[in-house]
Amino acid sequence: MLPNLKLSYYNHFVPIENRQVFVIYNTFSGSMLELEWDLGTRISKMNSMEIHFLEDEIIDRLLQHGMIVDNAFNEFNAIFNSAERNRADIQDSEILFMVISPTNSCNMSCPYCFQGDKSIKAGDTKYLSEENIEHLKAYVNTTIATTKIKKIAIEWFGGEPLIKSNIIEEFSEYVINLANKNSILYEASIITNGVLLNEKNYDILEKSKVRKIQITIDGNKEMHDSVRYLNNGKGTYQKILDNLKNIPKHKFYFILRINGDKRVFDKLEGLFEDLEAMEIWPQRNDEIQFDWSPKFFNVTGFNEEKAFYYTSYEYQKSREDFAKLKISRYNKWASNNARNSKTLTYALPEPAKFYCATVESPYSISLDDGGFIHKCYNTVNDKSKRIQHISDFDPYGAGTDYYMNFDKTKVADCSTCKVLPICEENCNMRFVTNAESKICSSWKYFMNERISAIYEKNFAD
Secondary structure: OOOOEEEOOOEEEEEEHHHOEEEEEEOOOOOEEEEEHHHHHHHHOOOHHHHHHOOHHHHHHHHHOOOEEEOOOOHHHHHHHHHHHHHHHHHOOOEEEEEEOOOOOOOEOOOOOOOOOOOOOOOOOOOOOHHHHHHHHHHHHHHHHHOOOOEEEEEEOOOOHHHHHHHHHHHHHHHHHHHHHOOOEEEEEEEOOOOOOOHHHHHHHHHOOEEEEEEEOOOOHHHHHHHOEEOOOOEOHHHHHHHHHOOOOOOOEEEEEEEEOHHHHOOHHHHHHHHHHOOOOOOOOOOEEEEEEEOOOEOOOOOOOHHHOOOHHHHHHHHHHHHHHHHHHHHHHHHHOOOOOOOOOOOOOOOOOOOOHHHHOOOEEEEOOOOEEEOOHHHOOOHHHOOEEHHHOOOOOOOOOOOOOOOHHHOHHHHOOOOHHHOOOOOHHHHHHOOEOOOOOHHHHHHHHHHHHHHHHHOOO
16 A cells, blocks of 8 residues: 555546546646556556555556545645635736727617626716726826736727717727837727627728627527517518628628527527528638637526526536537538548647736726626626726725635535636626526536547547
8 A cells, every 4th residue: 555645636537438548637637648548547447545456567557647635635725725825917918908888778689698787877978078088098007107008908898889889999099009109019800780880880890900890690680680689670681691791801700699598599500501501601711710609598588498508517518419410511512623522630638727817907907888897798788787888997905806705626516526727717797696507617527538639539540
């Protein structure tokens, strides 16, 4: 017996039967090790008190890869320390990140929108006022002068931000000049429903150095128009596709977000057919990518029928299925157009980030159209979540820590999870509010399939 050693809690044993080998992958160390079948089988069934049955050479290899560790080494504490270091790095950020809503009003009335009712009420602000824009400019100037900021990133949000494209143009020009003057990097993106992406607004976005544009299309025309329609009830599917067809070439990078539920997935073939027929995708694959995203059931409201929503596992399974469907559609087109086919590939994951940079960084804010600060952009339509006003914002002041008062490594579902060291879920809001489902890592559900695929592509003889 070797009482000073133990097997790592974060070992995953993956049998590759067709190769008659075992692969051990450790989510904490990030190492992957191939063992012959009988040895791998034996180790996979051992407990720490049986390490002495292994030869010294094997023990040394497992020690080297963090699959055997010193008995005094507390892996749980090490993960906690890693999470705290990540939190400290975020709080020492050199990026000024601003999510800005020039207006919270919208030209659409999507029933599932997490922001709820965005129509204008008596006494509401209609858009970001000139006075508050000046306050925002002063905030940017002060932050540059008093911190070590090396990059400014803006994401235009709403409501529908292109309703007030003049604000985007005017404020962007000011900040771009300020960034150039201070040798600071600048980038910008926008989340838009795509209805107002006309030639004029494309020009404004290009001038404003907006390079990434996210648009939502929920399935085929019938499905999309049933959930994403204008305030007058008219569907938006064809208008959005027409606007996408007219994208200026090589100037923008588009993300087509699909807010997925069980109904939408069944309608994806029609969407892919229309995109191809209009020469949008796969023809412009280098400029257009997809983001299959879930519509969460939220206990605070703004829901449809509960049966439409995915559980965490069902959602991650749907992402796997979406990736396969997209590859299949691309390869069908490639075959008919003398293009190279693509294969679905996986890479070993990066270490977990644990926490949201927007929430944790003192230099990240979300600004609503009244000039009020939120620490999560999901709440810009919720006046009760306003914490301070931009005119006298203190990044360390009241309300800024609302979503920071938790430790993910101590959350019941997470603390004992063997994929915690690589978990992609870092949304503070979900953990703090418990309003909607947390997304457990896809590696939790598909570890064996992914490790097998990585092994076959990169290591198998």
